[in-house]
Amino acid sequence: YNQKGKEAGTIALPEAIFGLPWNADLVYQVVNSLRSSARDPIANTKTRGEVRGGGRKPWQQKGLGKARHGSIRSPIWVGGGVTHGPRKDKNYDRKVNKQAKLKALNVILSEKFRDNEILFLQGLTLENPKTKEAKAVVLDLAKIKGFEKLATKPKNAAVIAMNEKGTNAVKGFNNFGNISIEEYRNVNPLMALNCKYLIIAGAEKIFAGVKAEAKVEAKVKAEKPVETRPKAIKKSTATKPVAAKKEKAVAKK
Numbered sequence: 001y002n003q004k005g006k007e008a009g010t011i012a013l014p015e016a017i018f019g020l021p022w023n024a025d026l027v028y029q030v031v032n033s034l035r036s037s038a039r040d041p042i043a044n045t046k047t048r049g050e051v052r053g054g055g056r057k058p059w060q061q062k063g064l065g066k067a068r069h070g071s072i073r074s075p076i077w078v079g080g081g082v083t084h085g086p087r088k089d090k091n092y093d094r095k096v097n098k099q100a101k102l103k104a105l106n107v108i109l110s111e112k113f114r115d116n117e118i119l120f121l122q123g124l125t126l127e128n129p130k131t132k133e134a135k136a137v138v139l140d141l142a143k144i145k146g147f148e149k150l151a152t153k154p155k156n157a158a159v160i161a162m163n164e165k166g167t168n169a170v171k172g173f174n175n176f177g178n179i180s181i182e183e184y185r186n187v188n189p190l191m192a193l194n195c196k197y198l199i200i201a202g203a204e205k206i207f208a209g210v211k212a213e214a215k216v217e218a219k220v221k222a223e224k225p226v227e228t229r230p231k232a233i234k235k236s237t238a239t240k241p242v243a244a245k246k247e248k249a250v251a252k253k
Contacts, residue, residue: 002122003201005140011120011203013113020103020110027189030104033094034190041092045085048073054080104189109198116146117197124162124201129171138179141199150197154178159195161187163202 002008048054054073061068075083112118119141126133142151150157157178162169165183173181182191184206192198200206 001119001141001144003124003137003140005143008122011207014207017106017207018110018113020107022111023104023107026100027104027107027193030096030101030189031193033096034188036092036094037096038190039092041086041088041090043086044088045082047083048075048081051079051081101189105187105192108189108192112192112198119144119147119197119199120203121199121201122204124160124169124199125166126168126172129168131172131175134169134172134176138176147197153196156195158197158199159187159191160199160201161206163205 051073054071058069058072073080075081138151142148155178160181161184163184165181170181173179
């Protein structure tokens with residue numbers, strides 16, 4: 001389609017990205033890891049050493065018949081420190097392998113493609129960085145069958161993935177709270193799952209590079225020589241005949 005919502009032809013898509021079966025376990029692990037890594041801990045409690053006060057012993061150790069205490073900021077006192085409370089210095093980062101993250105993204109794209117939630121555009125350009133022009137583009141794209149919620153969904157309506165972000169396009173869509181614009185290389189599985197629709201602008205340029213990389217990898221694998229290890233030669237453990245040694249000894253005598 002073009003940005004006015006009219007058909008503009010067909011495009012050949014790589015099967016390695018849009019033809020994968022659904023893998024719920026992989027997507028669950030990757031998305032949970034990304035959410036955990038994006039977590040910014042806010043809840044924080046103070047220990048007895050961080051609460052102000054409590055430097056003086058409240059009463060003498062012995063002789064008053066009361067329980068012994070060394071500080072009024074002990075965790076068992078009201079207004080004292082907190083034991084085992086949440087701390088903001090906790091690290092929630094989780095490592096995600098690059099190949100697992102990429103495959104999870106491709107699995108999500110394949111599922112969205114089967115559900116008709118991906119829209120391919122020739123390109124997306126705005127003459128001026130105006131919200132009015134961006135709104136006109138959204139209304140035109142919402143006329144396409146299956147993408148009617150693009151103009152009415154209040155949150156996470158779409159992510160526009162572009163080959164290169166133009167300044168006018170970024171500024172034009174900046175005032176939309178339900179649409180975000182990113183470069184295709186920066187789209188991650190969490191971003192693709194959170195949005196209803198994924199609009200890929202300049203798809204031919206994006207996937208032409210993907211096809212070229214696949215061809216290069218296949219060529220390298222075909223040309224790579226097979227390493228052969230030299231065969232180990234077994235040393236003979238046979239000993240010299242004893243009779244020959246005896247003959248030499250007799251000759252010397």
